[in-house]
Amino acid sequence: MHYHAESYGNYNASTVRQNAAVDPLERVVRLASGSAVVIFSLSTCCMCHAVKRLFCGMGVNPTVYELDLDPRGKELERALMRLLGDGSAVPVVFIGGKLVGAMDRVMASHINGTLVPLLKEAGALWL
Amino acid sequence: MFPSWPMRFHHTPRGSSKSGEESTDSGSAVHALSSRGEGSRLELESPVGRKASSSSDHHQMIDQMHHLQIPQQLEVASASNSPRTGISQPQLARPTSEKRRGAGSNSERMLDAKTLRRLAQNREAAKKSRLRKKAYVQQLESSRIRLSQLEQDLQRARSQGFFMGGGGGAGGNISSGAAIFDMEYARWLEDDHKHMTEIRTALQAHLSDGDLRVILDGYITHYDEIFRLKGVAAKSDVFHLITGMWTTPAERCFLWMGGFRPSELVKMLTAQLDPLTEQQVMGIYNLQRSTEQAEGALSQGLEQLQQSLTDTIASGSVNDSMHHMAVALGKLTNLEGFVRQADNLRQQTLHQLHRVLTVRQAARCFLVIGEYYGRLRALSSLWASRPRETFIGDDILCQATTDLQMVQQSSQNHFSNF
Numbered sequence: 001m002h003y004h005a006e007s008y009g010n011y012n013a014s015t016v017r018q019n020a021a022v023d024p025l026e027r028v029v030r031l032a033s034g035s036a037v038v039i040f041s042l043s044t045c046c047m048c049h050a051v052k053r054l055f056c057g058m059g060v061n062p063t064v065y066e067l068d069l070d071p072r073g074k075e076l077e078r079a080l081m082r083l084l085g086d087g088s089a090v091p092v093v094f095i096g097g098k099l100v101g102a103m104d105r106v107m108a109s110h111i112n113g114t115l116v117p118l119l120k121e122a123g124a125l126w127l
Numbered sequence: 128m129f130p131s132w133p134m135r136f137h138h139t140p141r142g143s144s145k146s147g148e149e150s151t152d153s154g155s156a157v158h159a160l161s162s163r164g165e166g167s168r169l170e171l172e173s174p175v176g177r178k179a180s181s182s183s184d185h186h187q188m189i190d191q192m193h194h195l196q197i198p199q200q201l202e203v204a205s206a207s208n209s210p211r212t213g214i215s216q217p218q219l220a221r222p223t224s225e226k227r228r229g230a231g232s233n234s235e236r237m238l239d240a241k242t243l244r245r246l247a248q249n250r251e252a253a254k255k256s257r258l259r260k261k262a263y264v265q266q267l268e269s270s271r272i273r274l275s276q277l278e279q280d281l282q283r284a285r286s287q288g289f290f291m292g293g294g295g296g297a298g299g300n301i302s303s304g305a306a307i308f309d310m311e312y313a314r315w316l317e318d319d320h321k322h323m324t325e326i327r328t329a330l331q332a333h334l335s336d337g338d339l340r341v342i343l344d345g346y347i348t349h350y351d352e353i354f355r356l357k358g359v360a361a362k363s364d365v366f367h368l369i370t371g372m373w374t375t376p377a378e379r380c381f382l383w384m385g386g387f388r389p390s391e392l393v394k395m396l397t398a399q400l401d402p403l404t405e406q407q408v409m410g411i412y413n414l415q416r417s418t419e420q421a422e423g424a425l426s427q428g429l430e431q432l433q434q435s436l437t438d439t440i441a442s443g444s445v446n447d448s449m450h451h452m453a454v455a456l457g458k459l460t461n462l463e464g465f466v467r468q469a470d471n472l473r474q475q476t477l478h479q480l481h482r483v484l485t486v487r488q489a490a491r492c493f494l495v496i497g498e499y500y501g502r503l504r505a506l507s508s509l510w511a512s513r514p515r516e517t518f519i520g521d522d523i524l525c526q527a528t529t530d531l532q533m534v535q536q537s538s539q540n541h542f543s544n545f
Contacts (some may be wrong), residue, residue, distance in 0.1 A: 046435065046463055050428025057420050103464075104471045110417045111475040112482070113347075113410075 001052065002035070002063040024072070024079035032094035035063035036124035040080055040092045042068045047103055048091040054106070058116075060124045061095075113123030213411050278505060281512055301372075304363025307375055315349075321348045323497045326490050336486045343490050347481055354474045357385070365463045375507030378500070384425065384469035389476040390418040392496065396480070399495045400488060410483035414476065421472050429465050432458065 016103045022030070032038045037055060041048035048109065055062045067073030077104040081090040084102055093100045095118050100106055119125035301309075322345065329342050361368055368386075371379035381388065393415045403411065436458050443451035481489050 044435075046428045046432040046461055047468070049431045050424045050468075053427045054420060054424035059421060103468055107421050107468060107472055108475050110421055111414070111472065111479050113413060113417070113479070115417075 024075040033097035036122040037062035038094040051091045302364045305367035308360035360361040361463045385466040
């Protein structure tokens, strides 16, 4: 699992300028396209913990963004809420840059057998 | 119980059960008789025709009156004497038996102190005997009422498909959301029974796949409905769902996150669903694996919630305990999410079964599921009504055994399809 906390560490001036200009939703999309499996999460959220365990249990290595540890995480949360049209912003899962959805959609796709092919297609899972 | 119960010439069977209860009544009746004097106004009716106020002691008077036919004038005289001396009514009970035994010197006996003492003791013994009998009869009556109530409850439970909702009995402190859900669930169970009967009939009638599919879709919709109802209930009373108070005890034993465990259901079905095509075998196998993985993930999430909750409740000093309570309350709201996801998993599992199997297989599969939970509920019902104490007696033991045989018979009929 890769935890990305863009607030600390490897910031250079150009990155900061880039991030400052970007609309939250665009930032979400950009981040989501960065890895095969992307999870937007909150470090205190237990349902997020469950979805992380699900992927790890399947042998997948997802990239996790903890929004409560990001200084602009609040914006991203709001953007995600608008995207899902639902109550809770997290957890939200993207696979291969495409939105899968919140926990219930992820569960449903695993049970109906569409999740594994999606993971394989994105290169997150072999065999 | 009634060792010293004296013989009565005209003692009817009905009288024997009434006499104990009316012994107090008899007092007033016989007092009235006594006050009328030498019993000249006694009615010479047979005890059978007497109304409720008749008593053993009244019978005694009749017996004594009938003794008038026997040439024992002395007895009549002594019987008459007793009312005049103003001694209370129980005394009238004794003289008859005394007289029957020792016929001769009654007039002397009446004056003998030892005899008087003995008569008094006999009066006391008779009184105690009557009271004991009265208590025993009352106990028998209340046991009889209790037994008939038990039988009624069992009959009702049986007709409702052995639904034994635990929520209503738990001290009466059930939330309105929980009570509403329990009612809706009871109605859902009745509908479930109807759906199952419809499917069974359709299978036996060998309807076309198209017709069977319509019936099956109806059954799936029926299941969707209970998950929707549970979602509503989770908002108002998640504890009612997650502790399984809406189910029967045996179901509660296997409870996982407020309902059945999907992987266990799939495992149970695997044995019942033969024969399957290669593709179907793969489908069922994948379903079992994915449900297991999903269950594991949810369980771990819930564990983390519980750990977090424990930390919150345990931590904090006395000063900021209210703050910690507020935090704990906030964490508790997450429970609803887990029950919702678990129900979602259950619903998706049923839908996937519907997809993997043919119409006919799916119909049989859903019948098996319905049968399984019906038996589990029946098990709860039988367990609750099993005879536990010997004093209940053979009656209930026979009844429970009969119930068991009935359940076995009905189950055998249901499973004859497989």
